[in-house]
Amino acid sequence: MAKKRKKSISPPKKAAVSSNPLYEKQQAFLNSLSERERNELFHPEIEADRRAKLWMDQADLGEALVNQYAWATPSPHALKILKEFSPIVEVGCGANAYWASCMKEGGIDVIAYDMQIDTGGKIKANKSGKNGKDKSGRNASDSLVKQGGPVSLKNHKNRALFLCYPDEDGEGMGAQCLEHYTGTHVIHVGETILDATLSMDQAPWGRSSSSEFQARLAGEYHCILKVELPSWLHVRDSISVWKRSETSTIVFAADSEDDDEEDEEIEYRHIPCSERLPINVAAPCCAHLLLPSSTATTAVPTTVAANDAPAETKQRNRSSSSDGTKTKNGEDHKMKTAETERKEAPPKNSARARSESHDSSSSSKQKSKKRSRSDSTDSKRSRSDSVDSQKKRKRSNSSDSTSIKGRERSDSTDSAKKRRKLEKEHQKKIDDLFAGGYDLEPATPPRKRSKVAYKSPW
DSSP states (O other): OOOOOOOOOOOOOOOOOOSOHHHHHHHHHHHTSOHHHHHOTTOTTSOHHHHHHHHHHHHHHHHHHHHHTOSSOOOHHHHHHHHHTOSEEEEOOTTTOHHHHHHHHTTOOEEEEESOTTTTTOOOOOTTSOOOOOOSOSTTTTTTEEEOOGGGGGGOTTSEEEEESTTTTSSOHHHHHHHHOOSSEEEEEEOOGGGOOSOTTTTTTOSSSOHHHHHHHHHHEEEEEEEEOOOOTTOOOEEEEEEEOEEEEEEEOOOTTOSSOOOEEEEEEEOOGGGOOOSOOOOGGGGGGGSOOOOOOOOOOSSOOTTTSOHHHHHHHHHHHHHHHHHHHHHHHHHHHHHHHHHHSOOOOHHHHHHHHHHHHHHHHHHHHHHHHHHHHHHHHHHHHHHHHHHHHHHHHHHHHHHHHHHHHHHHHHHHHHHHHHHHHHHHHHHHHHHTOSOOOOSSOOOOOOOOSOOOOO
Protein backbone atom coordinates (compact mmCIF):
# COMPACT_ATOMS: atom_id res chain seq x y z
CA MET A 1 0.00 0.00 0.00
CA ALA A 2 1.44 3.35 -1.10
CA LYS A 3 2.34 5.79 1.59
CA LYS A 4 0.67 9.15 1.55
CA ARG A 5 3.01 12.01 0.88
CA LYS A 6 3.01 14.85 3.32
CA LYS A 7 2.12 18.20 1.86
CA SER A 8 5.02 20.60 2.06
CA ILE A 9 4.02 23.91 3.55
CA SER A 10 5.76 26.80 1.80
CA PRO A 11 7.06 29.55 4.09
CA PRO A 12 5.22 32.88 4.00
CA LYS A 13 6.46 35.26 1.34
CA LYS A 14 8.47 38.19 2.58
CA ALA A 15 7.41 41.65 1.62
CA ALA A 16 9.27 42.84 -1.44
CA VAL A 17 12.15 45.10 -0.48
CA SER A 18 12.25 48.31 -2.49
CA SER A 19 15.36 48.65 -4.63
CA ASN A 20 15.22 52.46 -4.37
CA PRO A 21 13.92 53.42 -0.89
CA LEU A 22 15.43 56.93 -1.04
CA TYR A 23 13.37 57.79 -4.10
CA GLU A 24 10.15 56.45 -2.58
CA LYS A 25 10.57 58.18 0.80
CA GLN A 26 11.48 61.48 -0.80
CA GLN A 27 8.49 61.34 -3.15
CA ALA A 28 6.17 60.53 -0.23
CA PHE A 29 7.31 63.68 1.59
CA LEU A 30 7.05 65.90 -1.49
CA ASN A 31 3.61 64.60 -2.43
CA SER A 32 2.30 65.55 1.02
CA LEU A 33 2.83 69.24 0.18
CA SER A 34 0.88 71.55 -2.04
CA GLU A 35 2.12 72.23 -5.55
CA ARG A 36 3.36 75.72 -4.67
CA GLU A 37 5.13 74.51 -1.52
CA ARG A 38 6.71 71.69 -3.46
CA ASN A 39 7.95 73.82 -6.36
CA GLU A 40 8.25 77.34 -4.91
CA LEU A 41 9.11 77.14 -1.22
CA PHE A 42 10.58 80.65 -1.21
CA HIS A 43 7.61 82.34 -2.89
CA PRO A 44 6.62 85.58 -1.09
CA GLU A 45 3.01 84.43 -0.75
CA ILE A 46 4.00 81.48 1.46
CA GLU A 47 3.85 82.57 5.09
CA ALA A 48 7.12 82.76 6.98
CA ASP A 49 5.96 80.44 9.77
CA ARG A 50 4.81 77.82 7.27
CA ARG A 51 8.12 78.02 5.41
CA ALA A 52 10.03 77.57 8.68
CA LYS A 53 7.99 74.48 9.57
CA LEU A 54 8.56 72.91 6.15
CA TRP A 55 12.28 73.63 6.44
CA MET A 56 12.48 71.85 9.80
CA ASP A 57 10.45 68.86 8.60
CA GLN A 58 12.64 68.50 5.54
CA ALA A 59 15.85 68.91 7.58
CA ASP A 60 14.91 66.11 9.99
CA LEU A 61 13.91 63.70 7.23
CA GLY A 62 16.54 64.77 4.70
CA GLU A 63 19.57 64.45 6.97
CA ALA A 64 18.53 60.95 8.00
CA LEU A 65 18.06 59.89 4.38
CA VAL A 66 21.37 61.45 3.27
CA ASN A 67 23.24 59.58 6.01
CA GLN A 68 21.42 56.37 5.23
CA TYR A 69 21.49 56.51 1.41
CA ALA A 70 22.95 59.36 -0.68
CA TRP A 71 23.08 63.11 -1.26
CA ALA A 72 21.21 62.92 -4.57
CA THR A 73 18.29 60.71 -5.51
CA PRO A 74 18.61 58.22 -8.39
CA SER A 75 15.48 57.99 -10.52
CA PRO A 76 14.56 55.24 -12.98
CA HIS A 77 15.34 57.67 -15.79
CA ALA A 78 18.82 58.35 -14.39
CA LEU A 79 19.56 54.62 -14.13
CA LYS A 80 18.52 54.20 -17.75
CA ILE A 81 21.04 56.88 -18.75
CA LEU A 82 23.81 55.25 -16.73
CA LYS A 83 23.12 51.90 -18.38
CA GLU A 84 23.47 53.53 -21.80
CA PHE A 85 27.01 54.72 -21.00
CA SER A 86 28.17 51.68 -19.01
CA PRO A 87 30.64 50.35 -17.93
CA ILE A 88 30.97 52.90 -15.10
CA VAL A 89 33.69 53.84 -12.64
CA GLU A 90 32.63 55.98 -9.65
CA VAL A 91 34.99 57.95 -7.42
CA GLY A 92 33.67 59.26 -4.09
CA CYS A 93 30.82 56.77 -3.86
CA GLY A 94 30.58 57.18 -0.06
CA ALA A 95 30.31 54.53 2.60
CA ASN A 96 26.80 53.58 1.49
CA ALA A 97 27.63 53.40 -2.24
CA TYR A 98 23.91 53.89 -2.86
CA TRP A 99 24.14 54.84 -6.53
CA ALA A 100 26.57 52.00 -7.20
CA SER A 101 24.21 49.56 -5.45
CA CYS A 102 21.27 50.75 -7.56
CA MET A 103 23.37 50.37 -10.70
CA LYS A 104 24.48 46.90 -9.68
CA GLU A 105 20.88 45.82 -9.09
CA GLY A 106 19.96 47.24 -12.49
CA GLY A 107 22.53 45.08 -14.25
CA ILE A 108 25.07 47.86 -14.83
CA ASP A 109 28.79 47.08 -14.73
CA VAL A 110 30.19 49.49 -12.11
CA ILE A 111 33.34 49.84 -9.99
CA ALA A 112 33.14 52.22 -6.99
CA TYR A 113 35.98 53.94 -5.09
CA ASP A 114 36.13 56.06 -1.96
CA MET A 115 39.05 57.23 0.16
CA GLN A 116 37.06 56.79 3.40
CA ILE A 117 35.18 53.54 3.16
CA ASP A 118 33.58 53.81 6.62
CA THR A 119 32.55 57.48 6.75
CA GLY A 120 32.61 58.72 3.16
CA GLY A 121 29.61 60.78 2.12
CA LYS A 122 28.16 61.06 5.64
CA ILE A 123 26.91 64.23 7.31
CA LYS A 124 28.81 64.99 10.49
CA ALA A 125 26.98 65.71 13.74
CA ASN A 126 24.72 68.72 13.20
CA LYS A 127 23.72 71.59 15.41
CA SER A 128 20.51 69.93 16.54
CA GLY A 129 22.45 67.36 18.53
CA LYS A 130 21.67 64.45 16.18
CA ASN A 131 24.66 62.23 15.54
CA GLY A 132 23.64 61.09 12.06
CA LYS A 133 24.60 57.42 12.54
CA ASP A 134 24.41 55.03 9.64
CA LYS A 135 21.22 53.01 9.96
CA SER A 136 21.58 51.10 6.74
CA GLY A 137 24.57 48.90 7.62
CA ARG A 138 27.42 48.54 5.17
CA ASN A 139 27.01 44.86 4.40
CA ALA A 140 25.28 45.60 1.10
CA SER A 141 28.13 47.81 -0.13
CA ASP A 142 31.13 45.93 1.30
CA SER A 143 31.71 44.02 -1.92
CA LEU A 144 31.26 47.10 -4.10
CA VAL A 145 33.42 49.80 -2.54
CA LYS A 146 37.17 49.79 -3.07
CA GLN A 147 39.51 52.13 -1.30
CA GLY A 148 40.87 54.63 -3.75
CA GLY A 149 40.59 58.11 -5.17
CA PRO A 150 41.32 60.10 -8.32
CA VAL A 151 44.65 58.34 -8.90
CA SER A 152 42.79 55.05 -9.37
CA LEU A 153 41.24 56.36 -12.60
CA LYS A 154 44.41 55.77 -14.63
CA ASN A 155 43.46 52.08 -14.85
CA HIS A 156 39.90 52.71 -16.14
CA LYS A 157 40.24 54.52 -19.44
CA ASN A 158 37.47 52.48 -21.07
CA ARG A 159 34.88 53.29 -18.39
CA ALA A 160 32.70 56.38 -18.08
CA LEU A 161 33.55 58.47 -15.00
CA PHE A 162 30.60 58.97 -12.63
CA LEU A 163 30.71 61.73 -10.00
CA CYS A 164 27.87 62.39 -7.54
CA TYR A 165 28.36 65.51 -5.39
CA PRO A 166 32.16 65.26 -5.71
CA ASP A 167 32.96 68.48 -3.81
CA GLU A 168 30.35 68.71 -1.06
CA ASP A 169 33.16 69.27 1.45
CA GLY A 170 34.91 71.86 -0.72
CA GLU A 171 38.05 69.72 -1.10
CA GLY A 172 38.13 69.87 -4.91
CA MET A 173 38.12 66.14 -5.61
CA GLY A 174 36.27 66.65 -8.90
CA ALA A 175 39.09 68.64 -10.50
CA GLN A 176 41.60 65.98 -9.39
CA CYS A 177 39.50 63.31 -11.08
CA LEU A 178 39.58 65.23 -14.36
CA GLU A 179 43.36 65.52 -13.98
CA HIS A 180 43.81 61.73 -13.88
CA TYR A 181 40.92 60.56 -16.05
CA THR A 182 41.81 59.79 -19.68
CA GLY A 183 38.49 58.34 -20.84
CA THR A 184 35.78 59.82 -23.04
CA HIS A 185 32.62 60.43 -20.97
CA VAL A 186 32.00 62.14 -17.62
CA ILE A 187 28.61 61.81 -15.90
CA HIS A 188 27.92 64.42 -13.21
CA VAL A 189 25.11 64.47 -10.63
CA GLY A 190 24.35 67.62 -8.65
CA GLU A 191 24.00 71.33 -9.31
CA THR A 192 25.96 73.24 -11.95
CA ILE A 193 26.22 76.88 -12.93
CA LEU A 194 23.42 76.40 -15.47
CA ASP A 195 20.93 75.04 -12.92
CA ALA A 196 20.16 78.39 -11.20
CA THR A 197 20.86 77.24 -7.66
CA LEU A 198 18.46 78.66 -5.07
CA SER A 199 21.03 79.25 -2.32
CA MET A 200 22.60 82.70 -2.59
CA ASP A 201 25.58 81.53 -0.51
CA GLN A 202 26.35 78.80 -3.06
CA ALA A 203 25.54 80.75 -6.22
CA PRO A 204 26.39 80.60 -9.04
CA TRP A 205 28.26 77.26 -9.07
CA GLY A 206 25.78 75.31 -6.96
CA ARG A 207 26.19 73.10 -3.92
CA SER A 208 27.88 70.00 -5.33
CA SER A 209 30.92 70.93 -7.46
CA SER A 210 33.71 73.48 -7.25
CA SER A 211 34.18 76.28 -9.75
CA GLU A 212 37.55 74.81 -10.75
CA PHE A 213 35.94 71.49 -11.65
CA GLN A 214 33.09 73.07 -13.62
CA ALA A 215 35.39 75.40 -15.54
CA ARG A 216 37.67 72.54 -16.58
CA LEU A 217 34.73 70.27 -17.39
CA ALA A 218 33.17 72.87 -19.69
CA GLY A 219 36.55 73.65 -21.27
CA GLU A 220 37.67 70.10 -22.11
CA TYR A 221 34.26 68.45 -22.58
CA HIS A 222 30.93 69.38 -24.13
CA CYS A 223 27.55 68.51 -22.64
CA ILE A 224 25.46 66.10 -24.72
CA LEU A 225 22.66 65.31 -22.25
CA LYS A 226 21.03 66.96 -19.24
CA VAL A 227 18.04 65.61 -17.29
CA GLU A 228 16.35 66.88 -14.13
CA LEU A 229 16.50 64.69 -11.03
CA PRO A 230 14.02 64.47 -8.13
CA SER A 231 15.25 67.01 -5.60
CA TRP A 232 14.53 68.43 -2.18
CA LEU A 233 12.77 71.77 -1.74
CA HIS A 234 15.94 73.88 -1.75
CA VAL A 235 17.88 71.92 -4.39
CA ARG A 236 17.91 71.73 -8.21
CA ASP A 237 19.83 68.54 -8.98
CA SER A 238 20.38 67.18 -12.48
CA ILE A 239 22.32 64.42 -14.22
CA SER A 240 24.45 65.56 -17.14
CA VAL A 241 26.63 63.63 -19.58
CA TRP A 242 29.78 65.23 -20.99
CA LYS A 243 31.95 64.00 -23.87
CA ARG A 244 35.61 64.87 -24.34
CA SER A 245 36.00 67.36 -27.19
CA GLU A 246 38.35 66.77 -30.09
CA THR A 247 40.62 69.67 -31.02
CA SER A 248 42.19 71.02 -34.19
CA THR A 249 45.20 73.32 -34.33
CA ILE A 250 45.65 76.32 -36.61
CA VAL A 251 49.19 77.67 -37.01
CA PHE A 252 49.55 81.39 -37.73
CA ALA A 253 52.90 82.06 -39.39
CA ALA A 254 55.16 84.65 -37.84
CA ASP A 255 56.26 87.78 -39.62
CA SER A 256 59.17 86.88 -41.92
CA GLU A 257 60.97 90.16 -41.21
CA ASP A 258 61.13 89.53 -37.46
CA ASP A 259 63.39 86.55 -36.69
CA ASP A 260 62.60 86.52 -32.96
CA GLU A 261 58.85 86.06 -33.43
CA GLU A 262 57.60 82.46 -33.45
CA ASP A 263 54.60 80.86 -35.10
CA GLU A 264 51.38 81.08 -33.09
CA GLU A 265 49.31 77.93 -32.56
CA ILE A 266 45.65 78.16 -31.53
CA GLU A 267 43.44 75.17 -30.79
CA TYR A 268 39.74 75.01 -31.65
CA ARG A 269 37.23 72.41 -30.52
CA HIS A 270 35.36 70.22 -32.95
CA ILE A 271 31.82 69.52 -31.71
CA PRO A 272 29.76 67.52 -34.22
CA CYS A 273 26.31 68.85 -34.98
CA SER A 274 24.75 65.67 -33.59
CA GLU A 275 26.41 66.35 -30.20
CA ARG A 276 25.42 70.01 -29.75
CA LEU A 277 22.80 71.06 -27.24
CA PRO A 278 20.15 73.42 -28.63
CA ILE A 279 21.00 77.07 -28.19
CA ASN A 280 17.38 78.23 -28.32
CA VAL A 281 16.12 77.74 -24.75
CA ALA A 282 13.33 79.57 -22.94
CA ALA A 283 11.46 79.44 -19.66
CA PRO A 284 7.71 78.74 -19.87
CA CYS A 285 6.96 82.46 -19.55
CA CYS A 286 8.95 83.14 -22.75
CA ALA A 287 8.24 79.93 -24.68
CA HIS A 288 6.14 81.83 -27.21
CA LEU A 289 9.23 83.83 -28.22
CA LEU A 290 10.91 80.67 -29.50
CA LEU A 291 8.32 80.36 -32.24
CA PRO A 292 9.38 81.93 -35.55
CA SER A 293 7.66 85.18 -36.38
CA SER A 294 4.80 84.90 -38.87
CA THR A 295 5.55 86.04 -42.40
CA ALA A 296 4.92 89.75 -42.68
CA THR A 297 2.07 90.74 -44.99
CA THR A 298 3.40 92.54 -48.05
CA ALA A 299 2.12 96.07 -48.50
CA VAL A 300 -0.33 96.59 -51.35
CA PRO A 301 1.52 98.41 -54.17
CA THR A 302 0.29 101.82 -55.14
CA THR A 303 0.51 101.01 -58.84
CA VAL A 304 -1.59 98.16 -60.21
CA ALA A 305 -0.73 96.16 -63.31
CA ALA A 306 -2.98 96.61 -66.34
CA ASN A 307 -4.16 93.03 -66.38
CA ASP A 308 -4.90 93.12 -62.61
CA ALA A 309 -6.79 96.44 -62.69
CA PRO A 310 -10.56 96.40 -62.07
CA ALA A 311 -13.04 96.90 -64.91
CA GLU A 312 -13.95 100.47 -63.84
CA THR A 313 -10.36 101.69 -64.04
CA LYS A 314 -9.94 100.02 -67.43
CA GLN A 315 -13.09 101.82 -68.68
CA ARG A 316 -11.76 105.15 -67.35
CA ASN A 317 -8.42 104.63 -69.10
CA ARG A 318 -10.16 103.87 -72.38
CA SER A 319 -12.35 106.98 -72.15
CA SER A 320 -9.40 109.24 -71.31
CA SER A 321 -7.38 107.88 -74.22
CA SER A 322 -10.28 108.45 -76.64
CA ASP A 323 -10.69 112.05 -75.37
CA GLY A 324 -7.02 112.68 -75.94
CA THR A 325 -7.15 111.52 -79.52
CA LYS A 326 -10.20 113.72 -80.12
CA THR A 327 -8.46 116.86 -78.80
CA LYS A 328 -5.35 116.17 -80.85
CA ASN A 329 -7.40 115.78 -84.05
CA GLY A 330 -9.24 119.08 -83.36
CA GLU A 331 -5.99 121.02 -82.85
CA ASP A 332 -4.53 119.65 -86.10
CA HIS A 333 -7.65 120.73 -87.98
CA LYS A 334 -7.41 124.33 -86.61
CA MET A 335 -3.73 124.63 -87.59
CA LYS A 336 -4.47 123.47 -91.13
CA THR A 337 -7.31 126.02 -91.59
CA ALA A 338 -5.06 128.88 -90.33
CA GLU A 339 -2.37 128.01 -92.86
CA THR A 340 -4.84 127.92 -95.76
CA GLU A 341 -6.26 131.33 -94.73
CA ARG A 342 -2.76 132.88 -94.79
CA LYS A 343 -2.10 131.50 -98.25
CA GLU A 344 -5.45 132.65 -99.68
CA ALA A 345 -5.19 136.23 -98.19
CA PRO A 346 -4.48 139.00 -100.91
CA PRO A 347 -0.97 140.51 -100.87
CA LYS A 348 -0.67 143.96 -99.17
CA ASN A 349 0.87 147.06 -100.72
CA SER A 350 4.68 146.74 -100.78
CA ALA A 351 5.40 150.41 -99.86
CA ARG A 352 3.06 150.31 -96.99
CA ALA A 353 4.67 147.07 -95.87
CA ARG A 354 8.17 148.61 -96.04
CA SER A 355 7.13 151.63 -93.94
CA GLU A 356 5.51 149.40 -91.38
CA SER A 357 8.63 147.28 -91.14
CA HIS A 358 10.84 150.40 -90.76
CA ASP A 359 8.64 151.75 -87.99
CA SER A 360 8.66 148.46 -86.21
CA SER A 361 12.47 148.21 -86.36
CA SER A 362 12.98 151.75 -85.00
CA SER A 363 10.55 151.17 -82.18
CA SER A 364 12.28 147.91 -81.27
CA LYS A 365 15.66 149.69 -81.09
CA GLN A 366 14.27 152.36 -78.78
CA LYS A 367 12.75 149.68 -76.56
CA SER A 368 16.05 147.80 -76.33
CA LYS A 369 17.91 150.99 -75.30
CA LYS A 370 15.35 151.69 -72.59
CA ARG A 371 15.66 148.11 -71.36
CA SER A 372 19.47 148.31 -71.12
CA ARG A 373 19.25 151.57 -69.14
CA SER A 374 16.68 150.13 -66.77
CA ASP A 375 18.82 146.97 -66.33
CA SER A 376 21.89 149.03 -65.41
CA THR A 377 19.94 151.06 -62.87
CA ASP A 378 18.50 147.85 -61.43
CA SER A 379 21.97 146.31 -61.08
CA LYS A 380 23.22 149.43 -59.25
CA ARG A 381 20.25 149.28 -56.93
CA SER A 382 20.84 145.57 -56.24
CA ARG A 383 24.51 146.24 -55.42
CA SER A 384 23.60 148.97 -52.98
CA ASP A 385 20.95 146.72 -51.46
CA SER A 386 23.43 143.89 -51.02
CA VAL A 387 25.93 146.20 -49.29
CA ASP A 388 23.23 147.48 -46.95
CA SER A 389 22.05 143.95 -46.19
CA GLN A 390 25.61 142.82 -45.38
CA LYS A 391 26.06 145.73 -42.98
CA LYS A 392 22.74 144.93 -41.32
CA ARG A 393 23.73 141.24 -40.97
CA LYS A 394 27.03 142.15 -39.33
CA ARG A 395 25.25 144.40 -36.87
CA SER A 396 22.64 141.73 -36.09
CA ASN A 397 25.32 139.04 -35.65
CA SER A 398 27.29 141.22 -33.29
CA SER A 399 24.17 142.01 -31.30
CA ASP A 400 23.23 138.29 -31.22
CA SER A 401 26.69 137.31 -29.98
CA THR A 402 26.55 139.87 -27.22
CA SER A 403 23.08 138.66 -26.23
CA ILE A 404 24.29 135.02 -26.21
CA LYS A 405 27.24 135.94 -24.02
CA GLY A 406 24.89 137.72 -21.69
CA ARG A 407 22.63 134.68 -21.55
CA GLU A 408 25.57 132.37 -20.86
CA ARG A 409 26.71 134.58 -18.02
CA SER A 410 23.23 134.67 -16.55
CA ASP A 411 22.84 130.89 -16.95
CA SER A 412 26.20 130.23 -15.31
CA THR A 413 25.33 132.47 -12.39
CA ASP A 414 21.93 130.77 -12.00
CA SER A 415 23.47 127.28 -12.11
CA ALA A 416 26.10 128.30 -9.57
CA LYS A 417 23.39 129.61 -7.27
CA LYS A 418 21.38 126.39 -7.62
CA ARG A 419 24.47 124.28 -6.99
CA ARG A 420 25.36 126.22 -3.86
CA LYS A 421 21.77 125.92 -2.65
CA LEU A 422 21.74 122.13 -3.18
CA GLU A 423 25.09 121.77 -1.42
CA LYS A 424 23.78 123.68 1.56
CA GLU A 425 20.64 121.51 1.73
CA HIS A 426 22.70 118.33 1.42
CA GLN A 427 25.08 119.44 4.15
CA LYS A 428 22.13 120.34 6.39
CA LYS A 429 20.67 116.84 5.93
CA ILE A 430 24.00 115.26 6.83
CA ASP A 431 24.32 117.45 9.93
CA ASP A 432 20.76 116.60 10.99
CA LEU A 433 21.42 112.90 10.40
CA PHE A 434 24.45 112.82 12.66
CA ALA A 435 22.68 115.01 15.21
CA GLY A 436 19.80 112.49 15.35
CA GLY A 437 17.16 114.89 14.11
CA TYR A 438 16.71 113.40 10.63
CA ASP A 439 14.48 110.36 10.16
CA LEU A 440 16.03 108.12 7.52
CA GLU A 441 13.25 106.00 6.00
CA PRO A 442 14.15 102.53 4.68
CA ALA A 443 14.10 102.11 0.91
CA THR A 444 12.07 98.88 1.14
CA PRO A 445 9.71 97.65 3.84
CA PRO A 446 11.14 94.99 6.16
CA ARG A 447 10.51 91.41 5.07
CA LYS A 448 9.03 88.70 7.24
CA ARG A 449 11.81 86.29 8.18
CA SER A 450 11.42 82.56 8.75
CA LYS A 451 12.96 81.61 12.09
CA VAL A 452 14.15 78.01 12.42
CA ALA A 453 15.76 76.21 15.34
CA TYR A 454 19.03 75.54 13.49
CA LYS A 455 20.56 75.89 10.04
CA SER A 456 21.06 72.42 8.63
CA PRO A 457 24.53 71.77 7.15
CA TRP A 458 22.75 69.62 4.61
